Amino acid sequence: MTTNDIINPANLVYAKPSVLNDVPMHYCPGCTHGVIHKLIGEIIGEMGFQEKTIGIAPVGCAVFAYKYLDIDWQQAAHGRAPALATAVKRLLPDRLVFTYQGDGDLAAIGTAETIHACNRGENIAIIFINNGIYGMTGGQMAPTTLHGMKSSTSPNGRTVPLNGYPLDITKLLAQLDGTCYVTRQSAHTVASVRKTKKAIQKAFENSMLGKGTSIVEVVSTCNSGWKLSPADSNTWMVENMFPAYPLGDLKDI
Amino acid sequence: MNNKKKDTEEVRLMKGNEAIAHAAIRCGCDGYFGYPITPQSEIMETLMELEPWNTTGMVVLQAESETASINMVYGGAGCGKKSMTSSSSPGVSLMQEGISYLAGAELPAVIVNVMRGGPGLGTIQPSQADYFQTVKGGGHGDYKMITLAPASVQEMADHTVMAFDLAFKYLTPVMILADGVIGQMMEKVVLPPFQPRLTEEEIKIKCPWATLGKPANRKPNYIYSLQLEAEEMEDLNLRLQSRYRTIEKNEVLFEEFDCEDAEYLIVAFGTSARVCQKAVEMARAQGIKAGLLRPITLFPFPTEQISHYANQTKGMLTVEMSAGQMVEDVRLAVNGRVPVEFYGRMGGIVPSPDDVFEALKKLIVK
Amino acid sequence: MAKVKGAIVVNVERCKGCNLCVVACPSKVLLLNNEANSKGYNYSYMADPDSCVGCSACAYVCPDACITVYRVKL
Ligand SMILES: Cc1ncc(C[n+]2csc(CCOP(=O)(O)OP(=O)(O)O)c2C)c(N)n1
Ligand code: SF4
Numbered sequence: 001m002t003t004n005d006i007i008n009p010a011n012l013v014y015a016k017p018s019v020l021n022d023v024p025m026h027y028c029p030g031c032t033h034g035v036i037h038k039l040i041g042e043i044i045g046e047m048g049f050q051e052k053t054i055g056i057a058p059v060g061c062a063v064f065a066y067k068y069l070d071i072d073w074q075q076a077a078h079g080r081a082p083a084l085a086t087a088v089k090r091l092l093p094d095r096l097v098f099t100y101q102g103d104g105d106l107a108a109i110g111t112a113e114t115i116h117a118c119n120r121g122e123n124i125a126i127i128f129i130n131n132g133i134y135g136m137t138g139g140q141m142a143p144t145t146l147h148g149m150k151s152s153t154s155p156n157g158r159t160v161p162l163n164g165y166p167l168d169i170t171k172l173l174a175q176l177d178g179t180c181y182v183t184r185q186s187a188h189t190v191a192s193v194r195k196t197k198k199a200i201q202k203a204f205e206n207s208m209l210g211k212g213t214s215i216v217e218v219v220s221t222c223n224s225g226w227k228l229s230p231a232d233s234n235t236w237m238v239e240n241m242f243p244a245y246p247l248g249d250l251k252d253i
Numbered sequence: 254m255n256n257k258k259k260d261t262e263e264v265r266l267m268k269g270n271e272a273i274a275h276a277a278i279r280c281g282c283d284g285y286f287g288y289p290i291t292p293q294s295e296i297m298e299t300l301m302e303l304e305p306w307n308t309t310g311m312v313v314l315q316a317e318s319e320t321a322s323i324n325m326v327y328g329g330a331g332c333g334k335k336s337m338t339s340s341s342s343p344g345v346s347l348m349q350e351g352i353s354y355l356a357g358a359e360l361p362a363v364i365v366n367v368m369r370g371g372p373g374l375g376t377i378q379p380s381q382a383d384y385f386q387t388v389k390g391g392g393h394g395d396y397k398m399i400t401l402a403p404a405s406v407q408e409m410a411d412h413t414v415m416a417f418d419l420a421f422k423y424l425t426p427v428m429i430l431a432d433g434v435i436g437q438m439m440e441k442v443v444l445p446p447f448q449p450r451l452t453e454e455e456i457k458i459k460c461p462w463a464t465l466g467k468p469a470n471r472k473p474n475y476i477y478s479l480q481l482e483a484e485e486m487e488d489l490n491l492r493l494q495s496r497y498r499t500i501e502k503n504e505v506l507f508e509e510f511d512c513e514d515a516e517y518l519i520v521a522f523g524t525s526a527r528v529c530q531k532a533v534e535m536a537r538a539q540g541i542k543a544g545l546l547r548p549i550t551l552f553p554f555p556t557e558q559i560s561h562y563a564n565q566t567k568g569m570l571t572v573e574m575s576a577g578q579m580v581e582d583v584r585l586a587v588n589g590r591v592p593v594e595f596y597g598r599m600g601g602i603v604p605s606p607d608d609v610f611e612a613l614k615k616l617i618v619k
Numbered sequence: 620m621a622k623v624k625g626a627i628v629v630n631v632e633r634c635k636g637c638n639l640c641v642v643a644c645p646s647k648v649l650l651l652n653n654e655a656n657s658k659g660y661n662y663s664y665m666a667d668p669d670s671c672v673g674c675s676a677c678a679y680v681c682p683d684a685c686i687t688v689y690r691v692k693l
Contacts, residue, residue: 014688030637034682072464075477084328116317
């Protein structure tokens, strides 16, 4: 059987989800944001939730998420996505409401909004892309930047006296009574992509079931900010990010 | 509450802050998000007491900060829902980024500022020193906010209803700029009749841009204010500016006392205007032909009307509870034709009618 | 065990040549093309199509959703 024979709709096993439209994404080659957008598109399509979903985009590299996923979107001020999501979900309780946020957005400028939305147990899902750096503004230090990690504002590596400690905000959020599902995943291998998809799906289901706030952190790469190739970024992430941000469920009730 | 009166007007005695809460529920407000600060906390307290979620379905939420409140308002407004917040000066300072986003995303919202004295933490006493912040754009970028300046408890109620109407008519944030006196004082007020909240079907028609979830037969709706292309950003600005010109043409509101034959005109808004009305009466009793023009909208400003009086009067006096902010707009309207003097008190002090009358007499001597 | 054979189609214009699919492929089917697409990216292609088993590993990790996968049982 030739390749051309195999390429036939009857044999299709994997394709771009239709919720993810044809607009080329602006992300750097190899960026984790793309994988997670694709998963969100797949999940919303499979759940049949396109009509019911309102996404809240952040300020960060994902600011244009609304251009790629064909659902209704609001684009929040930097860090305020959980506040928008709170209002949207309370005013439209039967909708699926999720935020999509980077580490600067969620764990620096928006820490208060994140913690309080989680503490109120807002019935929203929070997708948290932790790439340990400010991607959009050109690779500055984030609250999640690792010890010794170089960034444009920690050019000689992050140090505790100057910058304090990397913030494991997900661990903190798991302590709050308002959260029902807190998990940390990645998206660098087939297995991890599959697991992250399951996690996001569960978070979305929780939002609809009114169980409280779900947080799916995805330990991610920012190869531009890290100044590594996409493949080397994955290796670096496994060796350096995973020890600081271990994968797995932190809470599931 | 007497159920029979549900859809009718109702006469009550209450504080200005309470009137806002009652009027919000009655005009079909969908969501209130706020953070406590004196002298306006009664707005949220009244709402929590009234529990409108059990009657009209209105959402009321105490947020973690004014930053969160204004962004919750943004979220609600993006869904085409009548959304509002209230605060006092320091809190409104914290909201400025969010207000600019509301303007940039062309969203309808109502913000109440029951002003107190500043700068800094300032005082809990009344003030009008946030005029510049409100009408000159406290946040970033070229935007304007329709600004209503109530001078009575009745207007606190009326302006709440009007603010939502204007916000949805022009897709812009609208500010109710009150001060601690009007927020705290009790007066008789006719509360507006009950209006049901809009259904989702009604919102879809009235606000086709609202993010309610994308049905198969329409494109996704996005609420955003980011334009990376300079030309597109300028297009948005041009659209906003032309809307502001329309607002200036159609929505100017003011009230006049004894202006027809006035030789001396006092211009004052809110609490100051109440004081000035007394001063005008004192002047008239002594044979001085004084009048009062009270701007009700601060943006759009009654420039034309003030300009008109510049041709008939010998001088004007602007009275504010600030170091003199609106006076600049009065001077722009007058454009040097007659002297425009200023009298004001700061730090939470309300001028007395005697003080104003003295200031007026000084203008006459000049 | 039934033998399977696969094939992929790369959306050449969407591909940014990040190479993650090349690394992910367990059968070493893929490579980046010497030719670039209109944006200047060296897009990926099946250099060894006969080895493809249609496992979709490349498509799973592709950040730009440019890979469509087909598979047949022989
Ligand atoms: C109030 C405000 N402060 C700062 C910025 C500039 N800014 C834009 S994105 C960003 C950081 C984004 O980093 P992160 O949230 O980690 O997302 P990433 O780009 O890495 O995906 C900053 C500081 C802004 N837009 N608004
Ligand atoms: S800068 Fe980093 S986070 Fe942003 S698109 Fe590029 S790789 Fe992704």
